[in-house]
Amino acid sequence: MGPERVAALFPARGWLDQGAQVSAGSDFPVGQFGAMRSVWGMTTRQTVAGIQGPEHAITYAEALALHTTRAAHLLGEDHLRGTLTPGRLADLTIWDRDPARCPSEDLRDLNPTHTLVGGSFVHSPADHS
Numbered sequence: 001m002g003p004e005r006v007a008a009l010f011p012a013r014g015w016l017d018q019g020a021q022v023s024a025g026s027d028f029p030v031g032q033f034g035a036m037r038s039v040w041g042m043t044t045r046q047t048v049a050g051i052q053g054p055e056h057a058i059t060y061a062e063a064l065a066l067h068t069t070r071a072a073h074l075l076g077e078d079h080l081r082g083t084l085t086p087g088r089l090a091d092l093t094i095w096d097r098d099p100a101r102c103p104s105e106d107l108r109d110l111n112p113t114h115t116l117v118g119g120s121f122v123h124s125p126a127d128h129s
Helices: 003-007 012-017 035-044 060-067 069-074
Strands: 092-095 112-117 120-123
Touching: 012 060, 035 060, 060 069
Parallel strands: none
Antiparallel strands: 092 112, 112 120
């Protein structure tokens, strides 16, 4: 693709600044690419080839919103999910460390300890015993 094209991939900063309806997700068919790896990439612009397009970096709060409230809004499901509000689906992930208090470089390797969908556990340490 070339370094210029790679650096321009997912220019989140510009999209958000222009008011685009953008969201993010963590589904990826190959390898480990969870939500925090996505947040890490958007906030640091770090890749296996080094930092690419640092002018497109966004804040942790913005990246978190892309995965939660903005994703629900883009899907037309913000009345069901995206925030922890009474009457909405309790879709959430629990981490072994607080991602909001981790150094940016540590976000890449955070793994969930528990995942709830609709208020029910779908992943927990007991799943691995």
